[in-house]
Amino acid sequence: MKFAVVVFPGSNCDHDAYYALKHNLGYNVEFLWHKDTSIPKDIDCVVLPGGFSYGDYLRAGAIARFSPIMNEVINFANRGGLVIGICNGFQILTESGLLPGALLKNTSLRFICRDVYIKVNSNNNPFTSLLEKGRVLRIPIAHFEGNYFADEDTLKELEDNDQIVFQYCDEKGNISEMANPNGSLKNIAGIVNKQRNVLGMMPHPERYCDSILGGTDGIWIFNSIANFLNK
Amino acid sequence: MAKYFAKVIVMLKKGILDVQGKTVENSLKTLGFDKIADIRIGKHITFEVEANSLDEAKEIANAAVDKLLYNPNIETYTIEVENSTGKL
Numbered sequence: 580m581k582f583a584v585v586v587f588p589g590s591n592c593d594h595d596a597y598y599a600l601k602h603n604l605g606y607n608v609e610f611l612w613h614k615d616t617s618i619p620k621d622i623d624c625v626v627l628p629g630g631f632s633y634g635d636y637l638r639a640g641a642i643a644r645f646s647p648i649m650n651e652v653i654n655f656a657n658r659g660g661l662v663i664g665i666c667n668g669f670q671i672l673t674e675s676g677l678l679p680g681a682l683l684k685n686t687s688l689r690f691i692c693r694d695v696y697i698k699v700n701s702n703n704n705p706f707t708s709l710l711e712k713g714r715v716l717r718i719p720i721a722h723f724e725g726n727y728f729a730d731e732d733t734l735k736e737l738e739d740n741d742q743i744v745f746q747y748c749d750e751k752g753n754i755s756e757m758a759n760p761n762g763s764l765k766n767i768a769g770i771v772n773k774q775r776n777v778l779g780m781m782p783h784p785e786r787y788c789d790s791i792l793g794g795t796d797g798i799w800i801f802n803s804i805a806n807f808l809n810k
Numbered sequence: 811m812a813k814y815f816a817k818v819i820v821m822l823k824k825g826i827l828d829v830q831g832k833t834v835e836n837s838l839k840t841l842g843f844d845k846i847a848d849i850r851i852g853k854h855i856t857f858e859v860e861a862n863s864l865d866e867a868k869e870i871a872n873a874a875v876d877k878l879l880y881n882p883n884i885e886t887y888t889i890e891v892e893n894s895t896g897k898l
Binding site for chain 1: 822826827829830833878879881883884
């Protein structure tokens with residue numbers, strides 16, 4: 580089982596993801612470059628990391644979406660390969676059409692960098708396979724454009740197909756406007772595609788895989804992926 | 811081949827809260843402009859197109875907008891393509 584972390588110009592959580600996977604969790608992992616035109620055959624899960632790919636110019640993720648590697652990521656996902664997009668990675672996934680909807684500016688118009696609580700709304704996917712529904716995780720967010728938006732039909736489809744994986748909540752798991760940091764519809768913090776092999780999430784699990792960094796709840800997500808792949 | 815000039819305006823769809831516009835609107839209201847409402851802020855993008863005809867230039871410009879310059883999930887656009895560079 581092997582992970583790959585894609586490096587775009589402007590990625591800044593690529594090394595965090597690599598470190599968490601390799602050194603905190605002991606998994607095999609390698610970097611892929613945005614100009615690469617293939618994904619090695621031994622890769623099981625591709626990580627699109629956080630950051631500001633291409634300076635967030637035009638729209639966050641819009642230009643990264645046309646990097647040569649993204650054609651391969653789209654093919655990889657269409658073949659059933661696992662893809663997890665974190666923060667800017669989530670934005671790239673919506674821009675590329677692998678996930679529905681879009682991420683708008685936070686309603687506060689502020690860059691928000693702090694811990695949030697998210698509730699596991701669905702575990703019927705590889706990324707939360709080790710977690711029970713209703714479980715609350717504490718994971719940091721760091722973004723300016725994390726306000727999830729989808730039109731009514733898309734939102735209904737997400738709900739009907741159980742695609743909403745994480746929702747912002749309070750410490751006790753209550754989903755409320757107060758616990759919504761950025762204005763996201765339905766407090767959405769993470770979703771999967773219909774085929775359930777592509778996850779996008781705004782919170783940064785790779786930042787909470789080491790107790791000296793303040794938390795370890797991020798481990799659950801990567802271990803869930805590994806658990807799924809090793810089955 | 812002649813040069814044409816394209817002017818694109820990209821706006822958030824109606825119904826999507828434009829938080830930037832809202833903040834500017836609130837500021838203007840604070841400054842006494844109480845007759846101003848519904849401010850929305852978009853993007854103004856201009857570029858040159860080399861083409862054999864105005865129709866071809868329009869086709870190229872529209873394709874570019876559809877491919878990259880706007881996100882149909884959240885935005886709408888208007889486009890004008892004209893003959894003389896820089897003069898619309």
